[in-house]
Amino acid sequence: MSLILKQVRxxxxxxxxxxxxxxxxxxxxxxxxxxxxxxxxxxGGKTTLLxxxxxxxxxxxxxVQVDGHDLTGMFEAKRDRFRAxxxxxxxxxxxxxxxxxxxxxxxxGMSFAGNNGGKAVARELLQRxxxxxxxxxxxxxxxxxxxxxVAVARSLANKPSLLLADEPTANVDVKNQELILKLIRxxxxxxxxxxxxxxxxxxxxxxxxxxxxxxxxxxxxxxx
Amino acid sequence: MNLVTIAWKSIRQRALASSLTALSVALGVTLMVxxxxxxxxxxxxxxxxxxxxxxxxxxxxxxxxxxxxxxxxLGKPVENIPYLYYKELKENPRIxxxxxxxxxxxxxxxxxxxxxxIPEFFGVEYMPDKKFGVYxxxxxxxxxxxxxxxxxxxxxxxxxxxxxxxxxxxxDDGSGEAHVHDEEFTVVGxxxxxxxxxxxxxxxxxxxxxxxxxxxxPADEAYAKAVATAKLLGKEPPPPxxxxxxxAHDDDDEHGHHxxxxxxxxxxxKEVTAVLIRTKSPIVTPQLQGFINDQPQAQAVSPIQQIxxxxxxxxxxxxxMLLVLxxxxxxxxxxxxxVSIYNSMSDRKxxxxxxxxxxxxxxxxxxxxxxxxxxxxVGGGILGVLLGHGLVFAAAxxxxxxxxxxxxxxxxxxxxxxxxxxxxxxxxLVGMVPGMTAYRTDVAKALAN
Numbered sequence: 001m002s003l004i005l006k007q008v009r010x011x012x013x014x015x016x017x018x019x020x021x022x023x024x025x026x027x028x029x030x031x032x033x034x035x036x037x038x039x040x041x042x043x044g045g046k047t048t049l050l051x052x053x054x055x056x057x058x059x060x061x062x063x064v065q066v067d068g069h070d071l072t073g074m075f076e077a078k079r080d081r082f083r084a085x086x087x088x089x090x091x092x093x094x095x096x097x098x099x100x101x102x103x104x105x106x107x108x109g110m111s112f113a114g115n116n117g118g119k120a121v122a123r124e125l126l127q128r129x130x131x132x133x134x135x136x137x138x139x140x141x142x143x144x145x146x147x148x149x150v151a152v153a154r155s156l157a158n159k160p161s162l163l164l165a166d167e168p169t170a171n172v173d174v175k176n177q178e179l180i181l182k183l184i185r186x187x188x189x190x191x192x193x194x195x196x197x198x199x200x201x202x203x204x205x206x207x208x209x210x211x212x213x214x215x216x217x218x219x220x221x222x223x224x
Numbered sequence: 225m226n227l228v229t230i231a232w233k234s235i236r237q238r239a240l241a242s243s244l245t246a247l248s249v250a251l252g253v254t255l256m257v258x259x260x261x262x263x264x265x266x267x268x269x270x271x272x273x274x275x276x277x278x279x280x281x282x283x284x285x286x287x288x289x290x291x292x293x294x295x296x297x298l299g300k301p302v303e304n305i306p307y308l309y310y311k312e313l314k315e316n317p318r319i320x321x322x323x324x325x326x327x328x329x330x331x332x333x334x335x336x337x338x339x340x341x342i343p344e345f346f347g348v349e350y351m352p353d354k355k356f357g358v359y360x361x362x363x364x365x366x367x368x369x370x371x372x373x374x375x376x377x378x379x380x381x382x383x384x385x386x387x388x389x390x391x392x393x394x395x396d397d398g399s400g401e402a403h404v405h406d407e408e409f410t411v412v413g414x415x416x417x418x419x420x421x422x423x424x425x426x427x428x429x430x431x432x433x434x435x436x437x438x439x440x441x442p443a444d445e446a447y448a449k450a451v452a453t454a455k456l457l458g459k460e461p462p463p464p465x466x467x468x469x470x471x472a473h474d475d476d477d478e479h480g481h482h483x484x485x486x487x488x489x490x491x492x493x494k495e496v497t498a499v500l501i502r503t504k505s506p507i508v509t510p511q512l513q514g515f516i517n518d519q520p521q522a523q524a525v526s527p528i529q530q531i532x533x534x535x536x537x538x539x540x541x542x543x544x545m546l547l548v549l550x551x552x553x554x555x556x557x558x559x560x561x562x563v564s565i566y567n568s569m570s571d572r573k574x575x576x577x578x579x580x581x582x583x584x585x586x587x588x589x590x591x592x593x594x595x596x597x598x599x600x601x602v603g604g605g606i607l608g609v610l611l612g613h614g615l616v617f618a619a620a621x622x623x624x625x626x627x628x629x630x631x632x633x634x635x636x637x638x639x640x641x642x643x644x645x646x647x648x649x650x651x652x653l654v655g656m657v658p659g660m661t662a663y664r665t666d667v668a669k670a671l672a673n
Contacts, residue, residue: 056668056671076586080580081583085583099237109582109583110225112582
């Protein structure tokens with residue numbers, strides 16, 4: 001198994017002090033190399049779920065296992081390192097850093113995993129996503145489609161075992177949607193990386209064999 | 225890519241704000257370096273020439289004035305002491321060398337001070353381990369109307385070996401009051417540059433100096449002084465001088481000066497302005513000083529002590545005040561860095577959150593912000609050190625031309641070594657708060673915004 005969630009609960013405290021349950025997942029799992037799309041309504045807790053899986057946000061209770069490692073039992077610094085090494089992240093808004101070139105953006109993620117070289121790997125990945133000619137361009141000089149392709153290259157730089165993608169095609173045009181989706185799926189298949197993708201798009205969801213409705217396994221209203 | 229590289233890229237991203245904050249540090253450091261170098265130059269300029277002689281003996285009065293006048297040519301010459309006193313002093317067993325200086329005239333061209341002295345003057349080290357040297361083809365004083373000139377005099381007046389000049393009594397201030405003597409001196413040697421006021425000196429043979437009209441003390445005045453001194457010492461008064469035909473006063477010109485002598489002046493009528501003393505051992509110096517000061521004829525002062533006193537009471541305090549002000553300027557620059565980085569933090573929360581999402585630890589983002597602060601501060605500091613020395617470098621020729629003070633722009637002060645670590649401490653302090661802001665960034669919230 002690449003990912004296992006057991007009895008994961010997460011709630012936020014509202015300004016008046018009341019608890020607002022967001023996640024209540026009894027069980028959710030992903031096989032090694034499996035590609036799953038997650039659909040659900042806005043505000044349903046999709047992003048929080050990705051944050052809990054990646055260790056950005058700590059669950060209130062339950063266990064989150066990635067590659068057999070329990071993230072909930074780890075100290076924050078170890079969790080950060082684990083995320084850098086094992087989990088790739090593609091955001092809806094690309095989240096590239098404008099101070100860095102395309103190549104440097106890819107290398108930046110590698111440096112947090114302790115890989116301070118890796119220029120050749122970064123270059124190869126950018127060539128893989130069709131940006132071999134845009135290595136030294138800053139994000140502001142790239143089209144949105146190109147920016148998202150840089151983000152995809154960055155997410156794969158540390159050879160993760162799990163890739164989390166939060167609406168990666170929501171901000172790009174139809175032509176780029178297909179291109180980026182294909183890139184992500186092909187790259188994950190080539191590298192046997194498990195993929196969990198959040199989307200609103202039925203068209204995107206329709207291309208996946210396994211489609212999960214968040215509401216089917218997340219029951220925040222039933223939190224104890 | 226290491227954390228410093230990441231910090232540097234972030235600085236470059238905000239190029240204008242970063243440059244301005246670094247520049248504010250640089251200007252503060254420039255001021256500090258300039259003050260330090262200038263202080264060191266002033267200290268060396270005053271202190272080094274004072275190290276060549278153990279004591280200066282001159283007429284009783286202000287000890288500092290005696291030192292400043294004799295060594296640094298500042299102010300009008302002090303009163304004279306009798307030549308006979310110098311002759312007596314020279315025989316003191318504690319003394320290794322006693323060099324008389326007779327002052328009062330200047331050159332017509334450039335107004336350089338003329339000093340009557342003995343050839344031995346050039347044999348004594350003017351600073352520890354530093355001896356005078358003359359340019360090739362030159363020699364030291366041997367004949368009465370020989371002159372040896374300092375490097376600055378040679379340059380300013382375009383004089384060389386064989387150049388001749390006539391001394392002016394006092395200083396020719398252009399009022400027409402100054403009297404040009406008839407006697408002509410010939411340059412026989414040009415001294416190598418010493419970096420001391422000697423570079424602006426014109427040295428003539430003491431014998432020639434006394435041959436200049438009016439340089440002898442009138443016989444009656446000299447006698448009256450000798451009698452008064454003998455009285456103070458409780459000795460028998462000396463016999464009155466024999467009248468000399470050459471010494472008649474009936475040929476005074478309109479300036480009140482006398483015309484040329486044809487015979488030697490008796491020692492009783494000779495005077496010297498100061499005597500430079502090298503003692504046989506540092507141990508005997510205070511004894512000798514005490515001995516001279518107990519006598520009514522003269523005072524002995526230690527040039528190093530007087531210069532130290534001048535620095536400790538005046539110049540050091542001025543420097544301290546300047547350094548306090550400059551430290552405050554640098555602190556304000558530090559606050560500028562704090563404001564610049566802190567203000568950028570609200571814009572950068574997302575950037576920090578992205579790094580954290582990519583796996584950067586809290587400590588890493590804290591370090592990146594701290595490194596930014598240190599890079600700005602140290603970068604500004606290094607620029608400031610270079611600008612400071614550059615400023616001295618640019619100013620050195622002008623200062624040298626105006627004052628004769630030689631400034632070495634690359635003379636680093638030990639305190640400059642402290643400057644960079646001090647700036648790192650300052651940068652760490654001002655980077656702490658924005659660094660903590662980065663450390664505490666709520667990643668999920670910042671990414672959601």
